Amino acid sequence: MIRGLIRAIEGLSAWSGRIAMALSLLLVLITAFETGERYLLHRSSSAIQELTWHLYAAIFLLGFAQTLREDGHVRVDIFYARLPERGKAAVNILSMVFLLIPFCVMMIGFSWEWVVKAFLMAEKSPDPGGLPAIWVLKGLLPVGFGLLLLQGLVELVKNSRLLFGRRV
Numbered sequence: 001m002i003r004g005l006i007r008a009i010e011g012l013s014a015w016s017g018r019i020a021m022a023l024s025l026l027l028v029l030i031t032a033f034e035t036g037e038r039y040l041l042h043r044s045s046s047a048i049q050e051l052t053w054h055l056y057a058a059i060f061l062l063g064f065a066q067t068l069r070e071d072g073h074v075r076v077d078i079f080y081a082r083l084p085e086r087g088k089a090a091v092n093i094l095s096m097v098f099l100l101i102p103f104c105v106m107m108i109g110f111s112w113e114w115v116v117k118a119f120l121m122a123e124k125s126p127d128p129g130g131l132p133a134i135w136v137l138k139g140l141l142p143v144g145f146g147l148l149l150l151q152g153l154v155e156l157v158k159n160s161r162l163l164f165g166r167r168v
Contacts (some may be wrong), residue, residue, distance in 0.1 A: 002157065006154050006157065006158070009150045009151060009153070009154045010069055010151070010154060012065070012147065012150065013065035013066045013068070013069045013147060013150070013151045013154075014066060014069065016062045016063070016065055016066060016144075016147050017062070017063055017065070017066025017067070017069070017070075018066075019062050020058070020059045020060075020062040020063035020066065021063075023055050023058055023059050023062070024059055026055060027052060027055040027056060027059065030048060030051060030052055030055065031052055033048070034048050034049060034052060045129065046125070046127045046128065046129040046130045047125075047129055047130055047131050050125055050127070050130050050131045051131060054131065054136075054137045057137060057140070058137065058140055060144070061140045061141065061143065061144025061145075062140070062143075062144055062147070064144055064145075064147065064148040064151075065144075065147035065148045065150065065151040066151075068100075068148060068151045068152065068155060069151050069154075069155075085162065086162065086163055088159075089159040089160075089162040089163040090159075090163055092155060092156075092159040093156060093159045093160060093163065096152050096153075096155055096156040096159070097156065100148070100149075100152045101149065101152050101153070101156070104145045104146070104148050104149035104152060105149065107141065107142075107145040108141075108142045108145050108146055108149065111138070111141035111142050111145070112142050114138060114141075115135065115138045115139050115141060115142060118134060118135035118138045118139075119135040119139070122135070123135045123138075
């Protein structure tokens, strides 16, 4: 049952990572369009400029979990790289328990009220011509950190099993 749950969460992380990749391509295309519009046509759009910022944020929020799944997050490898597999598992467990999981829970808790408030007031950009639904981006905060939390729990289980000599 645990293996099935791990596969399901890792599948969810991979799915959110694929969405982040697609949004990256979209961001490149929109940025190229915005640049052409600004320098060739001498005009720009607040909505398109805001959209690039929002896509950039969405890419990170939706890509966090997949990056953790692929062990791609930045760490101080000067010590970690020299550790045996069980030592790495111990470091990973400590970092999940004392850093990642509490941070994700805190971010979900703090952002949730902010998202609900933005949704209820139908928050939109303060700029004339800006985006009409800012609450959508804010809604990605608890989603992104929720996905990261789930993947962190998977990594905690996998590293615990590795530390104690069990197959994952």
